[in-house]
Amino acid sequence: MTPPLYINASLYLPRLHSLFRSRGREEKLSEEMGLKEEFEEYAEKAKTLPESTSNENKLILYGLFKQATVGPVNTSRPGMFNLKDRAKWDAWKAVEGKSEEEAMNDYITKVKQLQEEAAA
Numbered sequence: 001m002t003p004p005l006y007i008n009a010s011l012y013l014p015r016l017h018s019l020f021r022s023r024g025r026e027e028k029l030s031e032e033m034g035l036k037e038e039f040e041e042y043a044e045k046a047k048t049l050p051e052s053t054s055n056e057n058k059l060i061l062y063g064l065f066k067q068a069t070v071g072p073v074n075t076s077r078p079g080m081f082n083l084k085d086r087a088k089w090d091a092w093k094a095v096e097g098k099s100e101e102e103a104m105n106d107y108i109t110k111v112k113q114l115q116e117e118a119a120a
Contacts, residue, residue: 035105068104077090
Protein backbone atom coordinates (compact mmCIF):
# COMPACT_ATOMS: atom_id res chain seq x y z
CA MET A 1 0.00 0.00 0.00
CA THR A 2 1.38 3.41 -0.96
CA PRO A 3 1.10 6.32 1.44
CA PRO A 4 -1.25 9.19 0.45
CA LEU A 5 0.34 12.01 -1.49
CA TYR A 6 0.52 15.25 0.45
CA ILE A 7 1.06 18.54 -1.30
CA ASN A 8 2.75 21.38 0.45
CA ALA A 9 0.13 24.10 -0.13
CA SER A 10 2.52 26.88 0.85
CA LEU A 11 4.41 26.23 -2.39
CA TYR A 12 1.33 26.80 -4.54
CA LEU A 13 -0.64 29.49 -2.70
CA PRO A 14 1.55 32.43 -3.77
CA ARG A 15 1.20 31.38 -7.41
CA LEU A 16 -2.56 30.97 -7.11
CA HIS A 17 -2.84 34.30 -5.38
CA SER A 18 -0.90 36.09 -8.12
CA LEU A 19 -2.94 34.27 -10.77
CA PHE A 20 -6.23 35.48 -9.28
CA ARG A 21 -4.87 39.01 -8.83
CA SER A 22 -3.82 39.17 -12.48
CA ARG A 23 -7.21 37.83 -13.56
CA GLY A 24 -8.86 40.62 -11.59
CA ARG A 25 -6.66 43.17 -13.34
CA GLU A 26 -7.46 41.65 -16.73
CA GLU A 27 -11.19 41.74 -16.01
CA LYS A 28 -10.97 45.35 -14.87
CA LEU A 29 -8.90 46.21 -17.93
CA SER A 30 -11.45 44.60 -20.25
CA GLU A 31 -14.25 46.49 -18.46
CA GLU A 32 -12.33 49.74 -18.92
CA MET A 33 -11.74 48.96 -22.59
CA GLY A 34 -15.47 48.26 -22.99
CA LEU A 35 -16.32 51.52 -21.24
CA LYS A 36 -13.80 53.47 -23.32
CA GLU A 37 -15.22 52.04 -26.55
CA GLU A 38 -18.78 52.83 -25.45
CA PHE A 39 -17.68 56.34 -24.46
CA GLU A 40 -16.12 56.90 -27.89
CA GLU A 41 -19.30 55.62 -29.54
CA TYR A 42 -21.44 58.06 -27.56
CA ALA A 43 -18.98 60.90 -28.22
CA GLU A 44 -19.72 60.35 -31.91
CA LYS A 45 -23.46 60.20 -31.22
CA ALA A 46 -23.24 63.48 -29.31
CA LYS A 47 -22.14 65.16 -32.53
CA THR A 48 -25.51 64.29 -34.05
CA LEU A 49 -27.62 65.83 -31.28
CA PRO A 50 -30.07 68.42 -32.61
CA GLU A 51 -29.21 72.11 -32.77
CA SER A 52 -31.98 72.71 -30.24
CA THR A 53 -29.86 71.11 -27.50
CA SER A 54 -29.52 73.75 -24.79
CA ASN A 55 -26.20 75.42 -24.09
CA GLU A 56 -26.47 74.19 -20.50
CA ASN A 57 -26.59 70.57 -21.69
CA LYS A 58 -23.79 71.16 -24.18
CA LEU A 59 -21.64 72.58 -21.37
CA ILE A 60 -22.39 69.58 -19.15
CA LEU A 61 -21.29 67.26 -21.97
CA TYR A 62 -18.18 69.37 -22.57
CA GLY A 63 -17.15 69.26 -18.92
CA LEU A 64 -17.68 65.50 -18.66
CA PHE A 65 -15.82 64.89 -21.93
CA LYS A 66 -12.81 66.94 -20.81
CA GLN A 67 -12.77 65.26 -17.38
CA ALA A 68 -12.92 61.82 -19.01
CA THR A 69 -10.24 62.51 -21.61
CA VAL A 70 -7.88 65.04 -19.99
CA GLY A 71 -8.56 64.76 -16.27
CA PRO A 72 -8.67 67.65 -13.82
CA VAL A 73 -8.53 71.22 -15.11
CA ASN A 74 -4.96 72.04 -16.09
CA THR A 75 -5.34 75.60 -17.35
CA SER A 76 -6.10 78.94 -15.75
CA ARG A 77 -9.59 80.37 -15.96
CA PRO A 78 -10.12 82.50 -19.10
CA GLY A 79 -10.61 86.23 -18.72
CA MET A 80 -13.88 87.99 -18.06
CA PHE A 81 -14.36 89.06 -21.66
CA ASN A 82 -13.89 85.57 -23.08
CA LEU A 83 -17.39 84.37 -22.11
CA LYS A 84 -17.56 81.21 -24.22
CA ASP A 85 -14.22 79.78 -23.06
CA ARG A 86 -14.94 80.85 -19.49
CA ALA A 87 -18.27 78.96 -19.50
CA LYS A 88 -16.55 75.86 -20.91
CA TRP A 89 -13.81 76.09 -18.28
CA ASP A 90 -16.42 76.46 -15.52
CA ALA A 91 -18.29 73.38 -16.79
CA TRP A 92 -15.06 71.37 -16.72
CA LYS A 93 -14.16 72.67 -13.26
CA ALA A 94 -17.63 71.69 -11.97
CA VAL A 95 -16.89 67.98 -12.55
CA GLU A 96 -13.24 68.08 -11.48
CA GLY A 97 -13.62 65.56 -8.64
CA LYS A 98 -14.97 62.76 -10.84
CA SER A 99 -12.79 59.85 -11.87
CA GLU A 100 -12.24 59.07 -15.53
CA GLU A 101 -14.71 56.16 -15.32
CA GLU A 102 -17.36 58.23 -13.52
CA ALA A 103 -17.07 61.00 -16.10
CA MET A 104 -17.36 58.50 -18.97
CA ASN A 105 -20.42 56.85 -17.43
CA ASP A 106 -22.08 60.22 -16.73
CA TYR A 107 -21.32 61.37 -20.28
CA ILE A 108 -22.88 58.25 -21.78
CA THR A 109 -25.95 58.63 -19.55
CA LYS A 110 -26.36 62.30 -20.50
CA VAL A 111 -26.09 61.61 -24.24
CA LYS A 112 -28.68 58.82 -23.92
CA GLN A 113 -30.98 61.20 -22.03
CA LEU A 114 -30.59 63.92 -24.67
CA GLN A 115 -31.22 61.43 -27.48
CA GLU A 116 -34.43 60.28 -25.79
CA GLU A 117 -35.57 63.88 -25.31
CA ALA A 118 -34.85 64.62 -28.96
CA ALA A 119 -36.80 61.56 -30.11
CA ALA A 120 -39.85 62.50 -28.01
